[in-house]
Amino acid sequence: MALNHAPRGSRSASVKDVAAAAGVSLGTVSNVLNRPDRVSTPTRERVERAMADLGFVRNESARQLRAGTSRTLAYVVLDAGNPFFTDVADGMDSAAEQAGLSLVLCNSGQRADREAAHLALFQQQRVQGLLVTPVDPESPSLDAVRDRGTPVVIVDRTRTGSAFCSVAVDDVLGGRIAIEHLLDRGHTRIAFVGGPPDLGQVRDRLVGSRAAWADAGLPEGDLTETLTPTLDVEAGREAGARIAGLPKSRRPTAAFCANDMTALGLLQHAIGNGVRVPEDLAIVGYDDIQFAGAAAVPLTSVRQPRTELGRAAAELAIDEATNPAHEHQQVIFTPELVARESTRH
Amino acid sequence: MALNHAPRGSRSASVKDVAAAAGVSLGTVSNVLNRPDRVSTPTRERVERAMADLGFVRNESARQLRAGTSRTLAYVVLDAGNPFFTDVADGMDSAAEQAGLSLVLCNSGQRADREAAHLALFQQQRVQGLLVTPVDPESPSLDAVRDRGTPVVIVDRTRTGSAFCSVAVDDVLGGRIAIEHLLDRGHTRIAFVGGPPDLGQVRDRLVGSRAAWADAGLPEGDLTETLTPTLDVEAGREAGARIAGLPKSRRPTAAFCANDMTALGLLQHAIGNGVRVPEDLAIVGYDDIQFAGAAAVPLTSVRQPRTELGRAAAELAIDEATNPAHEHQQVIFTPELVARESTRH
DNA sequence: GGCAGTGATTGAAAGGTTTCACTCACGGGG
């Protein structure tokens, strides 16, 4: 039994060392690694044993340099703290696993500079495909990466034109079904809560809301907008205070929040101030994060098919990387309403 | 202006191409990349221009193969869906950034096979350091990686012996301060909620709870244990039902949950069944995830210094990778109680 | 007994970068 501990500083064993130890040529060791069926059983076992004894670890850089192909897919996440993206990544992970690839993640934390740094790194690493939920989907830096030969798929965002594959959810429809659900429940004064209004997601959800409202023939002014600077819990709390401050005659009986975080904040404000949910105020959220169902009053929410989103994105990237006949596609998924206590009346 | 779009299939530009285009030697291009100060300004500009024109992207595999050193740190996360780990990763990220490294993540999703696959990949990629929150901290596969020369730091877990650097939080102390807080509030019948009991974290928190209880000289039987099979929301709900079913004389007036998810489930059950929090039942959680403060009744929770945990882990890995005099350390952080409504009486 | 076919193994080239010892030209000091 030879030593299998690589002391600090000592160069780790290479195929050459393994070949020498096993008394075979270098090519044979490579065959054991890549086409074990071409090697006779006794030699293979001898080589495998030598590898174990020497603590051989294949050098991926050298492999990739020579073979020209990497075995990883990378996802630059917009905000790793948002459970939504975690589920998206899960979907990617399973698609990658199926294709024999590994998925690695980096978090941009909404900072364009970090996003750029991560994109550059992965590009240099020659990953098979680059999945990204960009800070700004129109950013020319995405074009730069694609132009230099790395397949890029835009996730949960869309981009004008069709120079990229992208995967997203129909947020206009999402806004529509949220409002239609509340109309079904008999509400005729509804607040849309969210912002900033120039955020693509918020804008689309609002557009869908207005369309549903118009279709129902209700007075335009009764769909009010409570704009928030962000989409977090604090914003929801604060919106709750503003709504509660309205005179009863003009106060909405239901609120549609542009995401679940905001809805949770609104719910917290309500419960803390004796506003009954759903009796006094019905609430619909968006995203259906895990905590929506776990809230004090389980939240009705618009669910996006997160896992499928990720899976589709990864599959597109793999196709773009391997299929010469690949054509860019913009996949749009359909959201779905999950009804829970917060609108059960 | 030359073309800077690499058509599919065309080999991308190499240093050699850049050198030719700029009319300099290969070594000079490398100098521009790695030691720009050794190159005269005019030549440097000529080379940079050639790079831009050709859309040159440095091949990281080749760089790493030759230079022998990688520029990345990797973290194999136990459960990317748990916001706790996200914050840990944030801390690592900032330490990495400071050291000029990139942090990449992989999710094991609690599956030992995936963990092993990720470890193997990163090992082959010769990452500078490998951070891991393992499914099983005692697993010999961790030793194998370390023995083959990659620095390994165990995160949020501890391991017997001191063959590894590790970073964790004192969960015994965490359990103690949770119970002490409830004792301060005058509770004398308390339920410990969590499980499975062989999970290291759960065990330690329970040990600390019992110690605090014993120190207070209270009757042993009045610290009851409501064991759950997991630490999720569902488990908390179900524990809530069990507690509510107890005769009033034996029913605890407070619960300490082994994590926030379970506490949220318990809270949800309480609110849904007319149990007032904290009047009828005070609740203390653990982890202080973002949603603890956002709950209907904001949760008192034991906070772990998550970001610092990650930062320390990354720093240890970097030290082990670069400092020949490195010695393994087991860093233990101190948790801290964050008091909120759920125990305010 | 020779030959074709087959399966196992070999050896050298190639892949893109960094490194380092070296050359070259130039200016200043003795």
Added chain:
DNA sequence: CCCCGTGAGTGAAACCTTTCAATCACTGCC
């Protein structure tokens, strides 16, 4: 005027693996 030091740039070797054409040793068949 010569020599030396200096700054700029060069060229070949090295890093480790994969690939592929070529070699070798057999087996079974005519």
